[in-house]
Amino acid sequence: MPELPEVETVRRGLEQRFVGRLIEHVEVGRERTVRRTSRLAVIDGLTGVTATAAQRRGKYLICPLDSGDSMMIHLRMSGRVLIDPVSSPRPLHTHVVLHLAGPEAEELRFVDPRTFGEVVVYDPDNASVEMPELGRLGIDPITDGLSRSQLAALVGGRSRQLKALLLDQSIIAGIGNIYADETLHAARLRHDRLSNSLRPVEVTRLHQAIHDTLNAAIAAGGSTLKDTQYVDIGGQGGWFQVSHRVYDREDQSCLTCGRAVIRRVIAAGRSTCFCPRCQK
DNA sequence: AAACAAACCTGTGCGC
DNA sequence: TGCGCACAGGTTTGTT
Numbered sequence: 001m002p003e004l005p006e007v008e009t010v011r012r013g014l015e016q017r018f019v020g021r022l023i024e025h026v027e028v029g030r031e032r033t034v035r036r037t038s039r040l041a042v043i044d045g046l047t048g049v050t051a052t053a054a055q056r057r058g059k060y061l062i063c064p065l066d067s068g069d070s071m072m073i074h075l076r077m078s079g080r081v082l083i084d085p086v087s088s089p090r091p092l093h094t095h096v097v098l099h100l101a102g103p104e105a106e107e108l109r110f111v112d113p114r115t116f117g118e119v120v121v122y123d124p125d126n127a128s129v130e131m132p133e134l135g136r137l138g139i140d141p142i143t144d145g146l147s148r149s150q151l152a153a154l155v156g157g158r159s160r161q162l163k164a165l166l167l168d169q170s171i172i173a174g175i176g177n178i179y180a181d182e183t184l185h186a187a188r189l190r191h192d193r194l195s196n197s198l199r200p201v202e203v204t205r206l207h208q209a210i211h212d213t214l215n216a217a218i219a220a221g222g223s224t225l226k227d228t229q230y231v232d233i234g235g236q237g238g239w240f241q242v243s244h245r246v247y248d249r250e251d252q253s254c255l256t257c258g259r260a261v262i263r264r265v266i267a268a269g270r271s272t273c274f275c276p277r278c279q280k
Numbered sequence: 281a282a283a284c285a286a287a288c289c290t291g292t293g294c295g296c
Numbered sequence: 297t298g299c300g301c302a303c304a305g306g307t308t309t310g311t312t
Binding site: 002003006059074075076077078116117133177179225227229230270271 | 303305307
Binding site: 032076077078093112113114115116158159160161164227229268269 | 281282283284285286288289290291292293
């Protein structure tokens with residue numbers, strides 16, 4: 001569910017409503033959510049501390065803490081971060097709860113039915129050992145900026161199908177299945193084009209499409225699908241799904257050319273939707 | 281190096 | 297209405 005635009009929306013929510021608020025008390029339900037370390041490490045690492053910032057790298061949320069440690073949250077497929085009144089009933093599959101100081105009597109809840117998501121407290125000075133995947137992340141198009149020349153080097157330096165390249169977090173960080181398909185359609189490029197076959201004008205289109213698609217999705221608060229799990233920190237869904245031009249539109253007519261039908265295939269092991277007429 | 285499959289879990293939607 | 301199966305936004309690992 002959550003890709004760069006959704007995670008960015010959550011990050012902004014954390015910045016507004018979590019950063020600077022003392023964590024008074026911590027509850028960890030399901031141990032699997034804190035499997036990287038342990039229940040005790042997360043409770044000890046978060047009790048009595050305050051986040052000083054909310055950052056994002058790809059799909060990873062990182063909050064530096066005033067203790068010197070950092071908290072990492074990854075939503076994976078079905079994770080949600082909510083800040084709710086203490087008095088409201090906790091959703092099913094609430095695995096970690098941080099009671100927050102302040103007049104509002106609120107708590108941060110990490111909810112995750114499929115339990116692929118994680119909450120980790122780690123020492124940033126030892127991140128290469130405790131959070132090694134952060135060091136393997138490629139360029140984040142929003143956080144780091146991704147210039148046309150950087151993209152040209154990334155695609156030209158390898159012979160990789162474009163869909164697989166966009167999904168590879170060690171090359172470009174943050175794009176997932178929805179935005180890979182939407183980006184490729186906006187760039188008018190097929191998922192199975194080899195990266196080093198792109199002409200300069202096609203690299204330019206891909207570069208533009210990455211930025212346009214991600215920025216538009218962030219502006220819309222992300223995509224909330226019909227089976228929807230994704231909501232922001234206040235429980236609100238996004239609305240970029242109404243702008244999807246190919247994702248989950250198999251057998252429907254292309255909204256761009258109007259003369260072809262969207263097809264669905266498996267590429268890079270993932271469901272892939274594209275317009276056979278617009279994308280070459 | 282790149283492609284592919286399977287694994288980790290639970291919920292939902294579909295066909296029968 | 298009920299049951300069983302396929303499939304779902306991510307990432308890692310192991311093969312080919």
